[in-house]
Amino acid sequence: xxxxxxxxxxTKQPTERKLEDLTKAQQEVHWALMxxxxxxxxxxxxxxxxxxxxxxxxxxxxxxxxxxxxxxxLTEIAECNACNLVFNADHAHEVDGLTLCGEDHHEWALANDxxxxxxxxxxxx
Numbered sequence: 001x002x003x004x005x006x007x008x009x010x011t012k013q014p015t016e017r018k019l020e021d022l023t024k025a026q027q028e029v030h031w032a033l034m035x036x037x038x039x040x041x042x043x044x045x046x047x048x049x050x051x052x053x054x055x056x057x058x059x060x061x062x063x064x065x066x067x068x069x070x071x072x073x074l075t076e077i078a079e080c081n082a083c084n085l086v087f088n089a090d091h092a093h094e095v096d097g098l099t100l101c102g103e104d105h106h107e108w109a110l111a112n113d114x115x116x117x118x119x120x121x122x123x124x125x
Contacts, residue, residue: 013070016101019084026066030086033063034079039099060089080104 019027034040036059038049050056057074064071067086071077078089080101093105100108 013068015070016085016087017067017069019079019086022067029066030063030079033059033066034077037063037076039079082108 019030022030031040035045036049037056038045038047050059056076060075060077061071061073063077063086067077069086071088076089077086078092078099078101079086080092081098082100082104085101087101089099091102093100093102095105095108
């Protein structure tokens with residue numbers, strides 16, 4: 001039986017990009033599209049953005065194309081509030097209402113969670 005290969009982009013586009021790497025015009029388009037999705041500066045707004053999930057997916061694809069990154073179909077896009085990384089929202093972490101990438105979430109957890117990254121010894125107590 002043949003193994004199924006994991007999904008990967010057909011092109012060699014990056015899967016993430018720093019907002020600073022975009023031109024001013026691309027940044028303006030990015031912020032307008034993220035506002036439609038209900039985000040401002042990496043944080044969720046009170047309005048919440050578009051409700052229809054397929055409209056959200058289409059806007060996310062447009063934002064990914066604008067940023068020059070690959071985004072798998074039927075996924076949303078995210079922007080890290082700490083480092084302005086634009087990436088696949090499936091890999092985002094929400095902390096105190098802010099969206100963080102994996103690296104910034106790890107740093108936050110190390111600084112704020114006493115049990116993060118340590119072995120669970122509660123079974124032996």
